[in-house]
Amino acid sequence: MNKLEQILRGFVSFTELASSSGFLPALPGACLVLEQIWGTVDRVKGNKERCKVLRARCVYIFITIRDNATGVEDPLNRERCKVLRARCVYIFITIRDNATGVEESALNQTVQAFITTLKGIHSSMNKWAEWGSLKSFVKNDEISLEIERSMSQLDACCQNLQIATQLQLYSLNTQMDAARESDQLELKKMMLTMLENQEELREDMGLLLVNMEKFTDIMKTFQLELRSHPVGSSTHNNISRGLLGMQQASGQLPPIAFLEGHECTIVSQAPIAGSTVYDVYEGLWLGEEKVAVKVLRSSKASEGNVRRFHRQVDIWHRMKSKYILRFYGVASITGGSSFYLVSPWCENGDAPKYLKKNPNANRLKLVLEIAYGLRYLHSQNPPIAHGSLQGSNVLIGDGGGALLADFGLAKALEDLTAVPFTQSTGANGCYRWMAPELHEDGGQMTLKSDVYSWAMTALELYSDKVPYSRIKMPGSVVMEVAKGKIPERPRPGANRTPSTGSTTGGRDGIEIPDRLWELLVRCWSKDAVNRPTIQEAIQELEDMRRYGPTPMEM
Known part of the structure; x- marks a missing residue:
């Protein structure tokens, strides 16, 4: 309890304040609202300390209005107010008599504005208390x-009455700053x-x-708070569970993609898969x-390459589609060297492995879902090329749907590790899925090269x-x-060669x-211009599903 509250609670009641305000008809009404505000503050759960400062300012202005009404006919009440002011001198400091000569009508107009402000404050505090x-x-x-x-409205009342000194304003602002810090600590505890x-x-x-922007801000607050507690502590565990619950309920990831070891822990002793x-x-x-x-074995990246990698991470983290594998985040390890x-985690594994275990799965559906994933990437602004599409980069979710993974990863890994992306995906490399133009020096990944790779992936899934x-x-x-x-x-x-018709x-x-x-043959055109867009391919695939054989036959 601050000193102002001690004084007011110890030496004067709101009944006394009201009874001493008879020289201005409007002031008893203000006193009634003030008393309601006083009791409501104690029930407010958030920002309580600043509410107390706000309440104190209301009392201060009320008493100052009463004490500075010199010239209004009721000298007895004015003197009683001066006595009260003297008893509160060390908190009020100096209340200067600036209302001299002010007509009662003008003063009452200001008081009415003050009452309106008090009622608004009371209404707000009542709402917060509930x-x-x-x-x-x-x-x-x-x-x-x-x-x-x-606070600004109350400052305006002070200015209208010309009763605020710089020292008083400094004191009140200092109280508000301290209250703000206290409220932040209370907010954290809450x-x-x-x-x-x-x-x-x-x-x-x-x-x-209700408000996703606010929801994201709250998740960010929780994520930052998580990092200030030791991994494994009860507080860390509580925040982790809360964040995961929010993620599962909303489909929204914690907004900070650059992790610090608090969000994710590695639990397997040895790698379960990998590449070069x-x-x-x-x-x-x-x-x-x-x-x-995925733990990179080493990083030989320059600062520029790391910055490009960070931009790629932001892109990965923003992507959200039922046909795209979510990207949770990235963290540096061993002093930033990797x-x-x-x-x-996809229990069903990648598409080729899934089809070996489930040979009767609807392959046309998977091929179409892969195309939907590409369409999502190609429709971004600017468009995103996957760059390394093949069966191993298509994972199967719990519901049996296709999820595109690792889009843009091959080039990012090349930047970070100095290993050409054609060598980074295992023994087969990615030559078998690459468009002809990418085999040439300086060949650039494009949306049309993605279409070529999509057709090769479709062939892979149909042929096993x-x-x-x-x-x-x-x-x-x-x-x-x-x-x-x-x-x-x-x-x-049988194996059949289209050009000869021979079989083995x-x-x-x-x-x-x-x-x-x-x-597929059109998608493999050597001239990229002659290949369909992924949207054109989707339209044909949808027609095939609509009018073609039953799903089990595909």
Whole structure:
């Protein structure tokens, strides 16, 4: 309790204030509202200290109006107010008599404005007092703004009455600054208390989701707070569970993509997969969700390459589509010499492995969903080329749907590791899926090169083999592509060469419908201009699903 409150509570009641205000008819009404504000503040849960300062300012202005009404006919009341002022001198400091000669009508007009301000403050505080902890937390910015607005209105009353000295304003502003710091500490305690009750948080999630911009700000606050507590502590665990609950309820990721080891931990002792430039480990996201963690083996990047990588991370983190694997974030390790990337764990694995376990899966549906994912990337502003599309970069979600992964990753890894992206994806490289123009020096990844790779991926999923599977050496594949030769068309139960019609024994996945094969051939055009856009390919695929064989046949 500050000194002003001690004085007012110890030496004077609101009844006495009201009874001593008879010289101005409007002041008893102001005193009534003031008494209501006084009691309401104690019930406010958020920003309480600043509310107390606001309340004190209301009392100060009320008493000052009364004490400075010199010239109004009621000298007895004026003197009683001076006595009260003397008893409160060390907090009020000096109340100068600046209202001399002011007509009663003019003074009453100012008092009426003051009453209106007090009623507004009382209404706001009543509203805040009824709010629970979560709503007070969510509405904290609104409360702060309203407090500042009320303070400005009270300052205006002071200016109208010409009763505010610089010393008084400095004292009040100092009180407000201290109250603001106290409220921030109280806000933090409220947040941690709220996170301890996960059930209540889940029940009130709808309140948080009303304003997604505010929701994101709250998630950021929680994420930053998480980093100030030791991993494994009860507070760290509570915040982690709260963040994960908010993520699951909203589909919104914690907004800071650059992690600091608090959001994700690696739990597997050894890599479970990998390539020439990274190892894949099993991890836990926010203490509960299983995730895949790609740890780069080393980084030889320049500062410029690291900056480009950071820009790519921002792009990955923003992408949100049912056909795109979410990207949770990235963190530097071992003093910044390397990085790890975090994404959801897909129990079904990649598309080729999934189809081997589920040969009757609807392949046309998967091929179409991959195209939807590409369309999403190509429709961004500016458009995004995947750059390394192949079956291993298509993961299968829990519901059996296709999810594009690692878009833009090959080039980013090349920047970071100095390993050419054609060598970063394993023994087969990515030559078999690459458009002809990318085999040339200076070849650039484009939307049309993505369409070419999409068609090769479709062939891979239908045939259960990599493109040009008869050719063992990647270099020989490049030569075939340079000659304009396309892959053989797979036939169930036999291998058939389209140009000769000859067959040999053996199974090659399932039949590719004629219309789909014709589409794939157009996508493999050596001249990129002649390839369809991904949207044109989607339109044909949708027609095939609508009018073609039953899904099981595809």
